[in-house]
Structures are given as C-alpha cells and as structure tokens.
Amino acid sequence: MVAHDNRKADLIEWATANKEHLAQHDLIATGTTGKLLEQMLGVPVKRVLSGPLGGDQQLGAMIATGDIDVMIFFWDPMEAQPHDSDVKALLRLGVAWNIPMAMDRATADFLMTSPYMKSEYEADVPDYTGYLSRGIHT
Numbered sequence: 001m002v003a004h005d006n007r008k009a010d011l012i013e014w015a016t017a018n019k020e021h022l023a024q025h026d027l028i029a030t031g032t033t034g035k036l037l038e039q040m041l042g043v044p045v046k047r048v049l050s051g052p053l054g055g056d057q058q059l060g061a062m063i064a065t066g067d068i069d070v071m072i073f074f075w076d077p078m079e080a081q082p083h084d085s086d087v088k089a090l091l092r093l094g095v096a097w098n099i100p101m102a103m104d105r106a107t108a109d110f111l112m113t114s115p116y117m118k119s120e121y122e123a124d125v126p127d128y129t130g131y132l133s134r135g136i137h138t
C-alpha cells in the first residue's frame with residue numbers, strides 16, 4: 001500500500017473502511033504511508049523506505065520476486081514527485097508481472113470484493129508471468 005502525500009487521507013479513509021478485510025492479509029507499505037496505516041488501523045504493517053528514499057524501488061523488486069500479490073497505490077495526479085521515475089518504474093513492474101493494482105478508491109473497492117482477494121483463489125490461478133515469460137528475457 002502506497003499513497004502520495006496529497007492522497008494519504010484518501011487511502012487512510014479507504015483502509016479504515018476496509019480494516020477487517022485488510023487485517024487478513026500481510027500488509028506492506030512505503031515508510032510514511034505504512035506508519036500512518038499502522039497508527040490508524042492498529043494492525044501490523046511491514047515498512048520499506050519512504051518512497052522518495054527508495055521505497056518504490058524496494059516494492060518494485062518485491063513484485064518482481066513474487067513477494068507482492070496486489071498493490072493499492074493512490075498516486076497524486078495533480079503534482080509531480082521528485083521521484084517520478086521510481087513511481088513509473090514501480091507501476092511498470094506491476095503491469096509486467098500482472099499484479100492487480102488499484103490507484104483510486106473505486107478500483108480498490110472492486111479489488112477488495114473480488115474472488116482474487118480470497119486465499120483459496122490462488123490455487124486456480126495459472127502460472128502467469130505476463131509477456132515477460134514469452135519474450136527473450138529470462
């Protein structure tokens with residue numbers, strides 16, 4: 001879970017409304033977002049570095065190694081970030097590795113009500129690694 005500063009309030013509000021469901025998952029977040037989520041939800045959140053300090057890159061690496069299944073990333077559509085290149089890289093890896101990503105509340109609500117979010121669903125998911133597996137990159 002990640003949110004830029006202008007969208008942290010939105011993410012916290014959404015996460016609070018979905019607290020019980022979220023608590024069933026292992027949560028991981030960039031530094032500041034994770035600290036806020038932990039305080040507001042009272043559930044453990046594993047934290048990587050703050051986004052501008054490398055946190056987005058850490059999450060991207062975890063997507064590539066299969067350690068993140070779903071991403072909720074409320075990024076700011078109104079303000080450029082000093083680490084825009086990291087943001088883009090993170091979103092790119094999410095698509096490359098075919099993980100569901102919600103970037104607004106409407107999509108986050110869709111995701112939370114999807115069978116994809118149920119633990120038993122995983123057994124039926126084919127080993128899909130996106131177009132990476134069909135190209136020359138191994």
Ligand SMILES: O=C(CO)COP(=O)(O)O
Nearest residue numbers: 030031032033050051052
């Ligand atoms: O900048 C971020 C994502 O690009 C988020 O970082 P913080 O959660 O530390 O604010």
